[in-house]
Amino acid sequence: MAQVGLFFGSNTGKTRKVAKMIKKKFDDEIMDAPLNVNRTEAEAFAAYDYLLIGTPTLGEGELPGLSADCEAESWEEFLPKIEDMDFTGKTVAIFGLGDQVGYPDEFLDGMGELYDFFSERGARCVGAWPIEGYEFNESKAVRNGKFVGLALDLDNQSGQTEERLDVWLKMIAADLKLPA
Numbered sequence: 001m002a003q004v005g006l007f008f009g010s011n012t013g014k015t016r017k018v019a020k021m022i023k024k025k026f027d028d029e030i031m032d033a034p035l036n037v038n039r040t041e042a043e044a045f046a047a048y049d050y051l052l053i054g055t056p057t058l059g060e061g062e063l064p065g066l067s068a069d070c071e072a073e074s075w076e077e078f079l080p081k082i083e084d085m086d087f088t089g090k091t092v093a094i095f096g097l098g099d100q101v102g103y104p105d106e107f108l109d110g111m112g113e114l115y116d117f118f119s120e121r122g123a124r125c126v127g128a129w130p131i132e133g134y135e136f137n138e139s140k141a142v143r144n145g146k147f148v149g150l151a152l153d154l155d156n157q158s159g160q161t162e163e164r165l166d167v168w169l170k171m172i173a174a175d176l177k178l179p180a
């Protein structure tokens with residue numbers, strides 16, 4: 001098992017694509033291959049002290065899953081499986097995908113839900129990201145004037161994805177013990 005576990009939920013594949021882009025940057029001893037949470041056992045997830053997790057926002061500001069009309073189960077169905085676990089001592093970095101033009105009032109809300117879930121269970125969430133460079137009205141992923149994790153919008157700003165990823169991964173490198 002590598003040091004960092006990389007998990008995602010995805011409906012149309014964009015979050016999976018970003019997870020693959022991240023994994024390409026690190027060796028197998030550092031990071032395991034990305035796993036969809038709908039193919040993940042709770043114990044396998046909880047085995048890591050360092051977690052990189054990604055989610056799109058679907059429905060109206062929801063996590064992906066059957067309620068948001070996804071074709072398969074996702075974070076909505078996975079979180080109840082780990083709701084009684086204690087994440088104290090673990091470090092979690094979150095990346096979220098959304099659409100600021102189509103959903104300016106619920107931009108990246110799902111990332112905010114993941115942040116609440118893991119911080120309420122003791123995890124140290126790292127990787128807060130500036131809100132400059134985005135146009136939206138409201139987001140549950142903004143706390144104290146920053147996004148709680150990396151904000152990505154592949155629908156409108158796909159050209160910025162690679163650069164945003166590089167900057168963010170450098171930013172969280174020390175916290176996740178990634179090679180700088």
Ligand SMILES: Cc1cc2nc3c(=O)[nH]c(=O)nc-3n(C[C@H](O)[C@H](O)[C@H](O)COP(=O)(O)O)c2cc1C
Binds near residue numbers: 009011014058108
């Ligand atoms: C039906 C539907 C609802 C969506 N709702 C939201 C939303 O509430 N907030 C948001 O920021 N993005 C929303 N989006 C945009 C998606 O989060 C975005 O397209 C994302 O990249 C999809 O990722 P995936 O391909 O991994 O599923 C929605 C997209 C669709 C198709």
